[in-house]
Amino acid sequence: MQQSYDFPADTAVLEKIGRLAIDAGSNAGFNDIEIGDIQLAIDEVCTNTIIHGLKNDQNRAFQMVIQWNPGEIEIQIHESGEFFDPLDLDDPNLENIMEEHSAGGLGLYFLRELMDEADFRIGRDGVKTWRIVKRKS
Numbered sequence: 001m002q003q004s005y006d007f008p009a010d011t012a013v014l015e016k017i018g019r020l021a022i023d024a025g026s027n028a029g030f031n032d033i034e035i036g037d038i039q040l041a042i043d044e045v046c047t048n049t050i051i052h053g054l055k056n057d058q059n060r061a062f063q064m065v066i067q068w069n070p071g072e073i074e075i076q077i078h079e080s081g082e083f084f085d086p087l088d089l090d091d092p093n094l095e096n097i098m099e100e101h102s103a104g105g106l107g108l109y110f111l112r113e114l115m116d117e118a119d120f121r122i123g124r125d126g127v128k129t130w131r132i133v134k135r136k137s
Contacts, residue, residue, distance in 0.1 A: 001027070002067040007046075009054035009061065009081075017046055020066060021075075028068035029136060037114040038073060038134050044107035045077050045130045053081030053128065071136035080127045 005020070007013040021042045025035035046064070054060040062079035112118050117133035 001069075002065065004063060004065045006061050006063050008058045009050045009056055010058045011047065011050055011056070013050075014043055014046060017042055017064065020064075024066045024068050024073055025134075028073045029070050030073070030134070034134065034136070038075075041111045041115050041118070041132050041134075042075055042077075044111050045075075045132065048107065049077055049079050049081065049130075053079050055082065072133065074131065074133045076132075077130040078127055080125075 003020075003024070005017075007017070018039050021039045022035055025038045030038065042064075046062070049062050050056060054062060060081065062077060062081075065076040065078070067074045067076075111132065114134075115132045116135050117131065119131045120128070121131075122128050
């Protein structure tokens with residue numbers, strides 16, 4: 001099954017997005033821990049999209065497409081905000097994270113660790129797309 005949603009660039013939508021992740025993950029047959037992983041991944045991508053890509057401008061929007069089958073969920077986030085390539089970032093130094101007092105970059109690190117696929121691309125039209133996939137173990 002597939003569902004598509006358009007959201008304004010407002011962090012208030014994150015609660016609804018979290019509920020959609022729970023519903024889709026449950027429908028795909030994931031357990032509570034796996035659904036938590038999916039929620040965290042979607043929250044990270046959408047938060048970065050809202051804050052960094054769309055600059056919290058509620059007049060701008062992004063699209064989320066959720067597709068699931070038994071044992072698999074795929075989420076795509078599409079937006080045409082500010083240029084930013086998260087794949088250019090290095091993984092954070094986890095050993096020094098407390099000393100550096102910065103958690104920057106941790107979300108993308110967790111995204112890559114929790115999901116089976118986390119792909120980012122920028123289309124010729126400038127639309128940035130995250131595609132994240134989780135499969136049952």
